[in-house]
Amino acid sequence: MARKKQHPVSVEEARQVGALLRSLRRAAGFRAVHEVAARPGCPAASQTIYAYERGGLVPSLPQFLDLVEFYALRTELGPEAKPEEDLRAQAVAAVIASLAMRCYNFTEAMRLIAQLQSPPAPKRRRD
Numbered sequence: 001m002a003r004k005k006q007h008p009v010s011v012e013e014a015r016q017v018g019a020l021l022r023s024l025r026r027a028a029g030f031r032a033v034h035e036v037a038a039r040p041g042c043p044a045a046s047q048t049i050y051a052y053e054r055g056g057l058v059p060s061l062p063q064f065l066d067l068v069e070f071y072a073l074r075t076e077l078g079p080e081a082k083p084e085e086d087l088r089a090q091a092v093a094a095v096i097a098s099l100a101m102r103c104y105n106f107t108e109a110m111r112l113i114a115q116l117q118s119p120p121a122p123k124r125r126r127d
Contacts, residue, residue, distance in 0.1 A: 009103040014055035016101065020094040021067055022053040027087050028071040029078025039075045043067055061104045068094055 030036040033053070037046035043066040044052070044059075051057040052067075059067065072091035081087065099106040 009058045011055065013101050013103045014058045017058050017064065017098065017103070018053040018055040020097060021049070021059075021064070024068060024071045024087075024091060024094055025049075025053075027082045027090050028075070029081030031078070031080070035078065036071075036075070041070065041074055043070050058103055061098070061106075064098055064104075065095065 025033070025036055028036070033046050033049045036042055037044070037049060044063070048057065049067075052059050068091050072088050077084070077087070082090070098104055
Protein backbone atom coordinates (compact mmCIF):
# COMPACT_ATOMS: atom_id res chain seq x y z
CA MET A 1 0.00 0.00 0.00
CA ALA A 2 1.35 3.40 -0.93
CA ARG A 3 2.00 5.86 1.85
CA LYS A 4 -0.36 8.79 1.98
CA LYS A 5 0.93 12.30 2.26
CA GLN A 6 0.54 13.48 5.83
CA HIS A 7 -1.55 16.53 6.66
CA PRO A 8 0.59 19.58 7.29
CA VAL A 9 1.20 20.16 10.98
CA SER A 10 0.26 23.58 12.25
CA VAL A 11 2.96 25.74 13.80
CA GLU A 12 0.94 25.82 17.02
CA GLU A 13 0.77 22.01 17.27
CA ALA A 14 4.48 21.67 16.46
CA ARG A 15 5.25 24.06 19.30
CA GLN A 16 2.90 22.19 21.65
CA VAL A 17 4.63 18.88 20.91
CA GLY A 18 8.00 20.56 21.47
CA ALA A 19 6.84 22.08 24.74
CA LEU A 20 5.68 18.68 26.00
CA LEU A 21 9.06 17.13 25.21
CA ARG A 22 11.03 20.05 26.67
CA SER A 23 8.96 19.94 29.85
CA LEU A 24 9.55 16.21 30.24
CA ARG A 25 13.29 16.57 29.63
CA ARG A 26 13.49 19.21 32.34
CA ALA A 27 11.30 17.16 34.69
CA ALA A 28 13.75 14.28 34.22
CA GLY A 29 16.46 16.61 35.53
CA PHE A 30 18.23 17.56 32.30
CA ARG A 31 18.78 21.27 31.83
CA ALA A 32 20.34 20.95 28.39
CA VAL A 33 19.57 18.75 25.41
CA HIS A 34 23.20 17.67 25.04
CA GLU A 35 23.06 16.15 28.56
CA VAL A 36 20.24 13.80 27.64
CA ALA A 37 21.51 13.05 24.11
CA ALA A 38 24.79 11.85 25.63
CA ARG A 39 22.97 9.23 27.73
CA PRO A 40 23.23 5.62 26.56
CA GLY A 41 20.10 4.55 24.72
CA CYS A 42 18.86 8.04 23.95
CA PRO A 43 16.53 7.55 20.97
CA ALA A 44 17.47 10.77 19.17
CA ALA A 45 20.48 12.93 18.45
CA SER A 46 20.80 16.30 20.13
CA GLN A 47 20.08 18.21 16.90
CA THR A 48 16.88 16.21 16.41
CA ILE A 49 15.75 16.84 19.98
CA TYR A 50 16.49 20.57 19.57
CA ALA A 51 14.41 20.62 16.40
CA TYR A 52 11.52 18.82 18.11
CA GLU A 53 11.57 21.14 21.11
CA ARG A 54 11.68 24.29 18.96
CA GLY A 55 8.81 23.06 16.81
CA GLY A 56 10.94 22.91 13.67
CA LEU A 57 10.28 19.16 13.33
CA VAL A 58 7.43 17.07 14.65
CA PRO A 59 8.30 13.53 15.66
CA SER A 60 6.16 10.67 14.48
CA LEU A 61 3.96 9.22 17.20
CA PRO A 62 6.35 6.27 17.75
CA GLN A 63 9.30 8.68 18.00
CA PHE A 64 7.39 10.86 20.46
CA LEU A 65 6.44 7.86 22.60
CA ASP A 66 10.02 6.57 22.51
CA LEU A 67 11.34 9.88 23.88
CA VAL A 68 8.64 10.01 26.57
CA GLU A 69 9.49 6.46 27.62
CA PHE A 70 13.20 7.26 27.65
CA TYR A 71 12.74 10.33 29.86
CA ALA A 72 10.33 8.64 32.27
CA LEU A 73 11.55 5.04 32.41
CA ARG A 74 14.77 4.18 30.62
CA THR A 75 17.42 6.60 31.82
CA GLU A 76 19.02 7.53 35.08
CA LEU A 77 17.46 10.82 36.07
CA GLY A 78 19.40 14.03 36.33
CA PRO A 79 20.28 15.66 39.66
CA GLU A 80 17.37 18.11 39.53
CA ALA A 81 14.72 15.59 38.49
CA LYS A 82 11.22 15.62 39.87
CA PRO A 83 10.24 12.68 42.07
CA GLU A 84 9.75 9.57 39.92
CA GLU A 85 6.01 9.41 40.62
CA ASP A 86 5.57 13.03 39.47
CA LEU A 87 7.67 12.43 36.36
CA ARG A 88 5.61 9.38 35.41
CA ALA A 89 2.37 11.31 35.91
CA GLN A 90 3.70 14.12 33.72
CA ALA A 91 4.67 11.56 31.06
CA VAL A 92 1.14 10.12 31.09
CA ALA A 93 -0.29 13.62 30.71
CA ALA A 94 2.06 14.30 27.78
CA VAL A 95 0.96 11.13 25.97
CA ILE A 96 -2.71 11.93 26.54
CA ALA A 97 -2.23 15.50 25.31
CA SER A 98 -0.41 14.29 22.20
CA LEU A 99 -3.17 11.85 21.29
CA ALA A 100 -5.67 14.70 21.21
CA MET A 101 -3.58 16.58 18.62
CA ARG A 102 -4.58 16.46 14.99
CA CYS A 103 -1.00 15.79 13.87
CA TYR A 104 -1.16 12.27 15.34
CA ASN A 105 -4.61 11.48 13.90
CA PHE A 106 -5.69 9.54 16.98
CA THR A 107 -9.13 11.12 17.12
CA GLU A 108 -9.71 10.22 13.46
CA ALA A 109 -8.61 6.64 14.19
CA MET A 110 -11.04 6.39 17.11
CA ARG A 111 -13.84 7.77 14.95
CA LEU A 112 -13.12 5.09 12.32
CA ILE A 113 -13.05 2.35 14.95
CA ALA A 114 -16.47 3.46 16.16
CA GLN A 115 -17.81 3.36 12.61
CA LEU A 116 -16.36 -0.11 11.99
CA GLN A 117 -17.85 -1.70 15.09
CA SER A 118 -21.08 -3.59 14.69
CA PRO A 119 -24.13 -2.09 16.31
CA PRO A 120 -25.19 -3.87 19.50
CA ALA A 121 -27.54 -6.80 19.01
CA PRO A 122 -31.14 -6.07 19.98
CA LYS A 123 -32.06 -7.29 23.40
CA ARG A 124 -34.33 -10.31 23.61
CA ARG A 125 -37.45 -10.04 25.64
CA ARG A 126 -38.08 -12.73 28.17
CA ASP A 127 -41.65 -13.77 28.60
